[in-house]
Amino acid sequence: PNAYGIIGLGRFGTALALELAKAKKRVVVLDIDEGKLGSVKDFITNAHIVTSISRDVLEESGISHCGTVIVCIGKDIESNILATMHVIECEIPRVISKAMNDDHQRVLEKIGAEVILPEVDSGVRLAKSLLTLRTLDFLELDDDISITEISLSEKFDKKTIGEINFRAKYRLNIIALTRDEKTRVQIGSETELLKLDEIVVIGKNDDISSFIKENS
């Protein structure tokens, strides 16, 4: 039920499988290439070499009992579609499949899978981070508002948020503070800032950009 099945260990599938294993989840992986299984065998015990994906293979390997299955087969679009179909016929609660292009995506959606396009997602995310902010990690809420982490400069050292009058001056809300690898979310006007703190702020993209320019 709450085990994860992964079919295809390319760069995307391998990163996905290892991250789930790191979080101590039960993971079952399948691939046609023995070498690929070798790269994860220290972290994932339940790994099976297969020649192709069929209903029998999904049952014998335990994939059919997983709560979520992700099909990560890439260049071989035919195998990707057939594997996705077999997984959906096992009545897995959540099926996600990697698409190579728009046409492939439409076929997968028609057979009932959620679709992910890893390269396109990464391209769009990099563009958004170049446009709004220097940091590569942010969350865009709508075209105009984002959340991002910013490292503070010297000028904020040992000053409280109230003293700086942060919200009025920069039109940003500080929603979290990371100091020495620990994040706290209880923030008030009496919270003191130190020069190496990382603050997480929410506000308009323009206000975030001008704060970063002025602060760095």
Next chain:
Amino acid sequence: PNAYGIIGLGRFGTALALELAKAKKRVVVLDIDEGKLGSVKDFITNAHIVTSISRDVLEESGISHCGTVIVCIGKDIESNILATMHVIECEIPRVISKAMNDDHQRVLEKIGAEVILPEVDSGVRLAKSLLTLRTLDFLELDDDISITEISLSEKFDKKTIGEINFRAKYRLNIIALTRDEKTRVQIGSETELLKLDEIVVIGKNDDISSFIKENS
């Protein structure tokens, strides 16, 4: 200076270039394949076919005047490394290059480029979203705290944040509210919630997961 240069229009490079063009930025793109340039020519006028990347090509195409250049060449690792080196020698302020694997990443870092591994990033992001939350979009601040968007259910309809005593009851801070495609960040205890609102919350991953289970 604030123009963007993109070398290589695969799925990643194309998504990146189109998103930057959509934001009305000046974009220069290069590729060895005429067909790839055709797929972006309606949105990007400054597109050049090249046979290889050299100092002269970077100057003639205008890439050498860009503030940020992203090398998105994939399978041909040798061309990717040589192109990155030529770009760095043009003293471009920010150079980002796509790596195919860990060894490739180390070479690129040694020659002075920032490195991105799109497939690995997407794999890790998908794992994190499966682990913490059903939504595919969230920001992880440290191993324990995340920010995510959640759609509200009927039970919150026409109640204020103060009436629900949201922070005490769910141990989450509401930092933004999206209603009819518009996001607001000025949130207080008197803010009224409606049943189709999307709220953005910050808090511990466990508290987010239990809120999602209880709320859906």
